[in-house]
Amino acid sequence: MDKMCNLGQAWFEEGKEEGKEEGIVTTLLRAIVSIVKHYGVTTEQAMANLGIPENEYDKYNKLLEKEGLALT
Incomplete structure (x- = not known):
C-alpha cells in the first residue's frame, strides 16, 4: 500500500x-x-490510502459522480 500513498502524494504535490x-x-x-x-480496491480504500479524511469521502464520491467517474 505504500506505493499507493506515494502515488497519491505525487499527484497531490x-x-x-x-x-x-x-x-x-x-x-x-x-x-x-x-x-x-x-489495485481493485473500493473508492473508500483508495481514499484512505491517499490520506483523505473519512469525513470527506462523501464529498469526493459526489465529485466522482458529478464528473462521470463514479466507480461504485
Missing part, C-alpha cells in the same frame, strides 16, 4: 504546485480512479 485548490481536487480524483482501477 502536482496539484499543489499549480497553486489552485481545483488542481488538488482534480489530481485527487484522478488518483482515486487510478488506484481503484489498478
Whole structure:
C-alpha cells in the first residue's frame, strides 16, 4: 500500500504546485480512479490510502459522480 500513498502524494504535490485548490481536487480524483482501477480496491480504500479524511469521502464520491467517474 505504500506505493499507493506515494502515488497519491505525487499527484497531490502536482496539484499543489499549480497553486489552485481545483488542481488538488482534480489530481485527487484522478488518483482515486487510478488506484481503484489498478489495485481493485473500493473508492473508500483508495481514499484512505491517499490520506483523505473519512469525513470527506462523501464529498469526493459526489465529485466522482458529478464528473462521470463514479466507480461504485
